[in-house]
Amino acid sequence: MGAGKTTIGRLISQSLGKDFYDLDKVIEDNAGADIPWIFEREGEDGFRKRETQALASIAQSDTGDSVLATGGGIVMREENREILRDNALVVYLYASIAQQLYRTSKSTHRPLLQTGDPKATLKKLFEVRDPLYRDVATLIIETDARHPRSVANKVLDAIKRHLKEETTVS
Numbered sequence: 001m002g003a004g005k006t007t008i009g010r011l012i013s014q015s016l017g018k019d020f021y022d023l024d025k026v027i028e029d030n031a032g033a034d035i036p037w038i039f040e041r042e043g044e045d046g047f048r049k050r051e052t053q054a055l056a057s058i059a060q061s062d063t064g065d066s067v068l069a070t071g072g073g074i075v076m077r078e079e080n081r082e083i084l085r086d087n088a089l090v091v092y093l094y095a096s097i098a099q100q101l102y103r104t105s106k107s108t109h110r111p112l113l114q115t116g117d118p119k120a121t122l123k124k125l126f127e128v129r130d131p132l133y134r135d136v137a138t139l140i141i142e143t144d145a146r147h148p149r150s151v152a153n154k155v156l157d158a159i160k161r162h163l164k165e166e167t168t169v170s
């Protein structure tokens with residue numbers, strides 16, 4: 001949360017002229033309700049079920065030519081990780097806890113951070129999730145101390161380099 005997935009994903013899709021999906025927005029549109037409402041009525045488990053359904057349906061229907069920003073918890077289910085590995089070039093946007101805290105502090109839209117100690121929550125989530133992000137990631141990009149446009153350019157460069165290397169090798 002607060003790594004910049006939604007912001008950077010949209011910028012990248014514009015640069016590449018590809019469709020953009022934000023999985024949280026897809027979940028909200030499908031549910032006809034926002035994420036805080038889903039967490040309140042259905043709990044985190046209900047949200048995770050909706051998240052997997054939305055991811056699977058995009059992976060099935062998409063032509064493979066789009067940019068998808070997921071929510072930060074997407075890696076918690078092995079089936080989601082499998083879908084990502086099989087269908088996508090996955091970019092892990094790394095942000096320090098301090099940056100995550102700063103970037104998420106103005107929003108009340110993330111139910112998991114509506115606690116007395118969001119910093120401790122972010123730290124716990126990072127410990128569990130960082131190895132999982134690394135497990136599914138094709139590329140890892142550091143986002144601290146960088147403007148969103150500059151992060152987007154860094155991602156675009158890394159993707160181009162990666163695709164060029166793949167072509168050279170095969």
Ligand SMILES: Nc1ncnc2c1ncn2[C@@H]1O[C@H](COP(=O)(O)OP(=O)(O)O)[C@@H](O)[C@H]1O
Nearest residue numbers: 001002003004005006007103143146147148151
């Ligand atoms: N590289 C960055 N530098 C500074 N602020 C950023 C950066 N990336 C995103 N932000 C800001 O942080 C907030 C959270 O970004 P967002 O894209 O919603 O993150 P995520 O989808 O990963 O939770 C937004 O207000 C966004 O404008």
Ligand SMILES: O=C(O)C1=C[C@@H](OP(=O)(O)O)[C@@H](O)[C@H](O)C1
Nearest residue numbers: 001002024070071072073110111
């Ligand atoms: O990390 C998480 O578990 C979540 C991250 C959120 O998305 P962002 O990572 O875009 O904030 C959203 O999917 C939900 O609040 C749960």
Ligand SMILES: [Mg+2]
Nearest residue numbers: 005006070071
């Ligand atoms: Mg987001």
